[in-house]
Amino acid sequence: MKDKIKFLDVAAINRRFITTFDEELKNVVRSGRVLLGTQTQRFEEEFADFCHADYCVGVANGLDALWLTLLSKKMLAAWEDGDEILVPEHTFIATVQAVVRAGLTPVLAPVSETDYLLDVSRLSDLISSRTRAIIPVHLYGRMANMQAISSIAQEYNLFVLEDAAQAHGAQYLGFSAGDRVWQGAAAFSFYPGKNLGALGDGGAVVTSDARLAQCIRQLANYGSSEKYHHELLGVNSRLDELQAAFLRHKLRELTQDNNKRRIIARRYLTELFNPYITLPYSTMDIEQKMQSVFHIFPIFTKHRTKLQNYLKDNGIETLVHYPIPIHKQKCLSMLWTDENTYPVAELLSAEELSLPISPVLSDNHVTTVINTLNSFEV
Incomplete structure (x- = not known):
């Protein structure tokens, strides 16, 4: 009987780390700290460094990474409800759900028939007085034309949020997804099937904008920057210590x-x-x-x-x-x-x-x- 070839053998991928994972589980249990501890802090530092960005904020999943970034930018830049965000016509639904959940309007932009990524030659035609951002999706693990997208964003004063859920470690012209050179932010998912996958849900935003990173972190922690002081109407969206510990080893x-x-x-x-x-x-x-x-x-x-x-x-x-x-x-x-x-x-x-x-x-x-x-x- 022939061996069955799985589309993705998540169990086999994780078995390579089982001894290390067992030890990290014990360490986290012994520490008594399962949220907002040193493992999450270290992973955020290491992943920001991997992406060549200044900041990383761990959140609960990739959808929240997109949504909280848009919500934070909306607050900081005084965007209005209904303002427009350009997104590719072909992507996973989370890209568009994040826009809608932030009270913004997704405008579907054409993708190229040759690489299935944003057709940068047609982006400018879709920009209106209410356009506020572009979300290039690095679909299938290949980065969109970030050089052209960044140029268009600068010309029209638009924010760029990379949907990098499928692009951990991908590069364009030698620069990484999330790299500070792109002058925006990138949202990552650590869903178990991703190239960098947790043993559950997880996500992160990387950026080199200090105010944006702080706002995302605050919104993700009940709108609080100090315990029991809630300046913003936030949510609970945090990367836990155990997943952070696992991800640190897989990142290597x-x-x-x-x-x-x-x-x-x-x-x-x-x-x-x-x-x-x-x-x-x-x-x-x-x-x-x-x-x-x-x-x-x-x-x-x-x-x-x-x-x-x-x-x-x-x-x-x-x-x-x-x-x-x-x-x-x-x-x-x-x-x-x-x-x-x-x-x-x-x-x-x-x-x-x-x-x-x-x-x-x-x-x-x-x-x-x-x-x-x-x-x-x-």
Whole structure:
């Protein structure tokens, strides 16, 4: 019987750290401090340094990282309810939910048909007198064109909030997601399946804006900067000590883990040749794309259901990211009507299929995935 190849073997990824995790669990229990302690402080310092930013604020999850940043910026810059935020038409729903929860209006911006990221050539056309920010999403682990986005933001005095939930360690022109050079903020998720994943939920914001970092930290702690003194109407959104301790150890291996993903991605890009499959990048520009951390390796096909079933029958698990486009999500139906069409988002939602990729995926399993895909016929 063939080995089953999981889309992502989270258990195997975490087993590499089990001895260390056991020791950290004991340390946290013995300390009696499970929130707002030294482990969280040290992780925030180490992750800020990893991203080349001045500050990191740990929060409960990636959605809160986006939402609390927007809410803080709204307060500090005196944005008004309903002000507009540009977001890509193709992204996970959390990007748009964060905007709506902050009392702001998401404006869907086109993504490129070649890299599935914000089409910077069309951004300026969407900017109005009420536009306040751009949220580039570093989808699938590849950073958006931050140089062009930053230039546009400076020209129109807009805030840039990177949705870096899939881009821990990714780079653009040698600068990291969240790097101080981008002069904004970046929101990260530590959901267990991420390249840097906790053993539960977790998230963080990195920025080099001291006032913004302080406001996010205050809002995330019941609006309090001093115990029992609540200046702001805040929430409870904190990264706990145990998750911070786990993440510190995994952060030390993140660069190596990302490099393993790049090795697998290079094999997919150079060895897959099935005419019924479209690869995310051409073989001509592979090396340029290796700054991606390949959180997801997407392929595209007009025969997705048949291909997914074929792979399943051969013991290979795949996922779809994301089958329902943002503008067709029921919870956001008040924002868009049937007249709103986003053809690239709809095409990607209909044809995308994500292949297994992770630091624990064996060479033999990669070979099996490639051979099985190349054997697929319609």
